[in-house]
Amino acid sequence: MKYITYFIKLFYRIRFWLIIAPLVVALLVFWKMSDTxxxxxxxxxxxxxxxxxxxxxxxxxxxxxxxxxxxxxxxxxxxxxxxxxxxxxxxxxxxxxxxxxxxxxxxxxxxxxxxxxxxxxxxxxxxxxxxxxxxxxxxxxxxxxxxxxxxxxxxxxxxxxxxxxxxxxxxxxxxxxxxxxxxxxxxxxxxxxxxxxxxxxxxxxxxxxxxxxxxxxxxxxxxxxxxxAYFRAELKRIGKDLEASENLLTDYRVENQVINYEEETKAVAALNRDYELQYWQSLNEYHVSDSIKRELEKRMQLHSEIIQNNNLFILYNSKISEINEKLAMAKYYPENAIPQPTIDSLSRELEHNKTALEKALEKMGYIKYNKEGISNKNVIEEWLKQVISYKKAEAELKVLNQRKIHMAQKYIHFAPIGSTLTRKERAVNINERKYLAILDALNAALLRQKSIQMNSANLKVMNEPFYPLAPSTVSKHKLLTIGVYLGSLIFIIFFFLIIDILDHTLRNIFKAEQLTGNKVLGAFTRQLSLAARRYNKIYTTLSAKTLCNSAITYFNPNQYNIVNLISNEPGEGKSYVMKQIAQQFTERGFDVIQLSWQDEFQTDAQAFIQSLNLEQFDLQGNNNLKDKVIIVEYPSLKDAALTSNILQNVSLNLQIIDSRRTWKNKDQQLFERTKEMCNNVPIFLILNYTNRDAAEDINGLMPPYTFLRKLFYRISQLGLTANDKPLHNA
Known part of the structure; x- marks a missing residue:
């Protein structure tokens, strides 16, 4: 919080610089730029x-x-x-x-x-x-x-x-x-x-x-x-290539009599599959019938030879074989397209010959029984059935073998066509894709051309350019002037801030406490001139009262109290401070004794310190010791050295400092050594020759009590919402 107060007071101290200097610089810049x-x-x-x-x-x-x-x-x-x-x-x-x-x-x-x-x-x-x-x-x-x-x-x-x-x-x-x-x-x-x-x-x-x-x-x-233009030329060239490849494909299909290669090859594969199934089925029936027939012939012995050599049997058997072969041709060669009535007629003829063959066998009564007298009817019927089945399977195998040769020719025909068609169709497909791609690009380019035409028509001026009547730099001049003003203001603030930070002059309470590391107990203003000189006495009285009020709090009520006034350099105002606080102590009823090395006859400052005996002032009796105050002004530490008993056997040590001079490293070393010698006895700083604003940090608001001064004092003390009672002139 004290830093905020410090900055506020810094701004107030340089208020005239902050008001006048930036304004002068801004006016100069504005005047110079008026001719540009x-x-x-x-x-x-x-x-x-x-x-x-x-x-x-x-x-x-x-x-x-x-x-x-x-x-x-x-x-x-x-x-x-x-x-x-x-x-x-x-x-x-x-x-x-x-x-x-x-x-x-x-x-x-x-x-x-x-x-x-x-x-x-x-x-x-x-x-x-x-x-x-x-x-x-x-x-x-x-x-x-x-x-x-x-x-x-x-x-x-x-x-x-x-x-x-x-x-x-x-x-x-x-x-x-x-x-x-x-x-x-x-x-x-x-x-x-x-x-x-x-x-x-x-x-x-x-x-x-x-x-x-x-x-x-x-x-x-x-x-x-x-x-x-490029796309149109490419489209024409690729179109010719596409037409040539399509013509080659068409000629090849006509030459090889291929309408739909995929469907036709599927049909061939299906026929081949059906052929294989039928072939193995017929072959199986052929072997089964042959095996059963041979077994039955063994049982029939000489009767089978008699039957097989019979003219009617041979005739009907031959007809049955011929009809079965025709039916197999109709079944396995559908491309021959035999009419269905013909197939039905062959089926009826086959059944007729089977029936005739069975009746012819029935007339052979002498073979109804074998030599043992056992009936052969059932055996002969089964044998006849297997003979018919055998002839049917034999006819089918004959036809299927012919079909096998036909299927092989189909595969020989379609096998080379597939790869050739694939190559020719691929060439057509490639040219077609090129053609379509170029066609799409051409259409996009034509659309783009039309779009550009429409966009070009859309290039319209919304706000026509106007003839400027007033210069546009007037505002820039103002902005530049304002910028220069703000820049000057910031420069002045930082300049004085840097100066104040680097400055080792103890002009105010904040700087004194920061540089010395010790508390300030009082502050006396310098003598004002001109119209403000009428407040000099008031300022001195207020400063002395504040210092005495603070000093009394460190007095021992049961004995006399000694106050030492010391300084590092001569001429820092010890005599003036002693006179003012002695007057205040006297007005408060204290018996004040003032001792100053300047009032002694010894010209040597160190001799005064060595000859000083404060016990001589305790001869009037012990009853009034508590009301006795002894103020001792010592020579500057530059001229004489103080001893520890002088600094320790007192109530209070006050270091008087001229706030107008530089607080050097040597001053700080002397002060620190003096502070060590004081041991537990308090030592404080007294700023002399300060300005009024610095003294107000300790003494409070000092006259004149104008509205602006009261307002600034309240702001500096961060009393932003305070409602203080009005102060009256002292």
Missing amino acids: PRNYTANCSIYTGIITGVNILSESGITTTSYTQGSMMDNLLNIITADQTLKQVSLRLYARIMVHGDPYKDNKYIKASNYRFLYDRGLVIHDLIDKSSTNDSINEQRTYENLVAYETNDPNNYVYGIYLWNLPYVNRDALHKIEVKRIGDSDVLEVSYTTDDPGIVYQTLLILIDEFNKQYQDLRFGETNNVI
Whole structure:
């Protein structure tokens, strides 16, 4: 808290510096800057419509990422600030100035002084300035075309140097001061330009907007048209390749009679699977029937040979075999497409021959019994059944063997076609993908072209540039003046703060206690002059009262009390302090004895210390000892050395310090040694010749009690919400 109070009082002490010095510096800066050229600023806003504007891409549902949107806006910023754009602005602005400028009168194009400056330096190209037409716009365009035609890449060419030399208003450095920025995340670009000629500011922005639109359209449309031409040429070339590969594929399919290779190969595989299953099934039936037939023939013995040699048996058996073979052909060769009535007729004929064969066997009655008289009917019926089954399986195997040869030919036919078709279809697919990719790219380029056309139409000036009537630097002058004022104020504060921190003058209580490490008990003000001298006596009395009030608290009530006044240097005001506190003690009823080494006849200061005997003052009796105060003024420690018994056999030691002088390291060493010699006897500092504000830290508010002084005192004591009673003059 004491540091806050210290800073408040520091500011109050340097209040006149804080008020007057920054104000003087600010006025000087404002006065000096009043003669500087005034700058004029013009602004305009351009709506691009690239992101939020309606175009073909957005209507078709195609969206762009934030990165793409940022890149698009950056491209616009780069186009408007590119050297190519600014160079065209430079030549067009120079042509406009030369056509519309007036050497004797300021106009909306240029000041007369600036026109004379530019005109006088362009003597070599005066013949390029065309003013033959009554229409200044035509003159301006002709002048611009003359400048462009005259320009060559030669450092000695004047037109070439208009943009690159240090020619004001139209050179590269001047035009690069044009500020272009995007307003937030919107589609709007803000363009701002500042210079000391309002006409040039206005005309530069008008030309820049027009040139920006031209450069943007030339760049975007030129790039897109080249891309579209490339895609169309590629689309035509790849289309021919695609058509050739498709024709080759078609010819190969016709040549090999393949309509759908995958379906046909699946059908062949299915037929082969069915063939394999039927073949093994028929082969199994063939072997089973043959085995059973042979077993039954063994049981029938000679009867089987008789039956097999029978003409009817041979006839019907042959017919059954022939019919089974035809039915197998109809079953396993579906591609032959035998009509269903024919198949039904063959089935009926087969059943008829089976029945006829059974009846023929029944007529052979002599074989109904064997030689043992056992009936052969059941055996013969089973044997006949197996014979028929055997013939059926035999016919099917014959047909299936032929089918096997046919299936092998199918595989031989389809096997090489598959790989060839794959290669030809892959070639067609590759060309088709290329064609579609180029077609998509061409469509995207065409959409992009239309979108650019719409976006170019969206490049609209929201806020037209205005002709500045008032300079924009007035506010800057004010801001600079305020900045100088604040800078001076801060500089003064830090300057005095550093001085105060480094200063070893004990001008106030805070500094005295910080530097010495000891408490301050009292403070006496210096003698004021002029109108304030009427308060000198009041200040002295208040300081003496405060010191005596504090000193009494250290007195012993049962004996006389001795107060030592010491100092490091002579002339620090010990006699003055002794006189004032002696008067105060006397008024309070104390019997005061004043002893000063200056009142003795000894000229040697050390002799006074050695001859001093305080016990002689205790001869009047012990009853009044408690009301007796002995104030002893010793010579300065620079001239004489005090002993420990002098400093310890007293009630209080007061170190008098002149607050106007520097507290040196030697002073601190003397004080610390004196403090050690005092042992348990208190020693305090008394500041003399202080200013009124420093004395108020101990004595309280001192007159005059004006409103401002009372307000500052309350603030310095951090009584921010206090409601103190008003003080009256002493």
